[in-house]
Amino acid sequence: MVRDYSAFLPGGKPPRREPTALEGLGWGPAFASQIDAGALTETPPVRVVAVHRSGLQVVGDGIDETIPPGPEATVGDWLLYDRARPRSSRVLERKSLIKRRAPGTGREVQLIAANIDTVFVVTSCNQDFNVARLERYVALAFEAGIEPVIVLTKADLAEDPTPYVEEARKVSDRVPVVALDARGEEPTAALADWCKPGRTVAFLGSSGVGKSTLTNALLGTQAIATQGIREDDARGRHTTTRRELHATPGGCLVLDTPGMRELQLTDAxxxxxxxxxxxxxxxxxxxxxxxxxxxxxxxxxxxxxxxxxxxxxxxxxxxxxxxxxxxxxxxxxxxxxxxxxxxxxxxxxxxxxxxxxx
Structure with missing residues (x-):
């Protein structure tokens, strides 16, 4: 057996280290710098992986709990978990926050997701394609300080996806555009540059554009239910009903979101x-x-x-x-x-x- 001594040589590569449980959830220096060693024991950090009507599902190192509503948090947030008083768990300062004006006649702000590294703005190469909607989603990502990528699905069903790609590129010179078939192994390869271990990505877009199909492709499963689109107008049906983080085999966290019928910008x-x-x-x-x-x-x-x-x-x-x-x-x-x-x-x-x- 040939042994690798490169790590011991000047300039050699450091030995590979398996990520900790928290690092696997996206923990990093931006969050660790906000707390001291004592707080790690007294109030261990946990990440919100789903929001239910009954409360927040949080996961950490050896922790998987549902805490009652109380902290003003959303999917992707990091909390310092107070076991004695869960409602008093503190939300750590966020790297990024996606929000919109809540639907309806009020002026409330709805938190969508926090601490996202890359947003995949998803639309289809069919009647659903809408430049104005893409601009709206990209503005939302830019305001949140998140890297946006436009993903065009159903490219395999279009006679020629090139016109869709060209129109999408006009949204912003700073936004990459990827056209693909959301099924099979293509998304894993096409989106690999953004889906690194420890990173958190999110799929945003209207219903029926393939967000859940893309999530399943990255997960390598069919765990998330999907539905087809209506043939008359290419509009989708709601499949995903809640925002939830999923871990991929490669160590990336993926957020699948319900389709948004209304996306009103505020403070953007x-x-x-x-x-x-x-x-x-x-x-x-x-x-x-x-x-x-x-x-x-x-x-x-x-x-x-x-x-x-x-x-x-x-x-x-x-x-x-x-x-x-x-x-x-x-x-x-x-x-x-x-x-x-x-x-x-x-x-x-x-x-x-x-x-x-x-």
Whole structure:
């Protein structure tokens, strides 16, 4: 037997070390730096792997529990697990957070997932393909500080997937585009660069685009149920009903999410600017700082549109997302200000009553 002594030589490769249980769940320096050695024993770190109506399913080193609702956490969060008072478990500072305005008429924020390294924005090479939706999802990822990758499924069923790929690449020069067949072994090879051990990836997109099929491909199982699309409009049916982390054989964690019928952006101005950085750069060259890019003289944006170098539809989508984000963000800011004012009023009333009772 030939022994490998390279690790003992200058510049030799270090001996391979198996990841710890926590590292296998995505634990790293960004989280370890937030706690001291004593806290590791008293309140061991656990990761939220699923959110149920009954509470949060958390997993750690020798821990697999469901704790009651209490911590404001979402899938992917790391908690310092307080066994005596689970509701008081502390959420560690996140590397990233995906959120949206909750569906409905309110202005609540819904947390989607935390501590994701890469978001695969999934759509199909069929009637489901929609550039505006892709821009929206990519803006969400950019705002969260997450690397986005556009994944086009059902490429094997399209006569020619090239037009879909070309349109997807127009979303942003910073976003890779991958076209594939979601079934079989192709996703494992095509997405390998992003699915490294210890990393956490998420599939986002509408129903029926193949998110669960992709997750099954990476897991090497058929553990997650899938359904076909409606033939008349290529729309999907909801299969996944909750957000849950799954561990792949290669050591990557995968989040499969339910399809989102509504994705309202909030507090995402920077993410929108990143997606439309071409328009943002042009707008900075306009003669007037408050240019609306319509009929103003010296408008650099309209000049480029007249030269057929910018699609007017892209400008319209930029305006729409900006207006939506401004409305949702200002509404949330106003609500938070009202909450602070109400809290101050309550504290003043309590203090006044305490002074009277003395």
């Amino acid at each position: 101005a920077a993410g929108i600017a990143d997606v439309f950085e071409d328009i943002e750069a042009l707008a900075a060259k306009c003669r007037f700082a408050d240019c609306r890019h319509e009929t103003e003289p010296g408008c650099a944006v309209q000049t480029v549109i007249e030269n057929d170098s910018l699609d007017p539809a892209r400008l319209a989508r930029w305006r729409k997302l900006q207006a939506e984000d401004a409305f949702n963000s200002s509404s949330l800011a106003e609500r938070r200000e009202k909450d602070r004012a109400f809290g101050k009023l309550v504290r003043s009333a309590v203090k006044a009553k305490a002074d009277r009772d003395r």
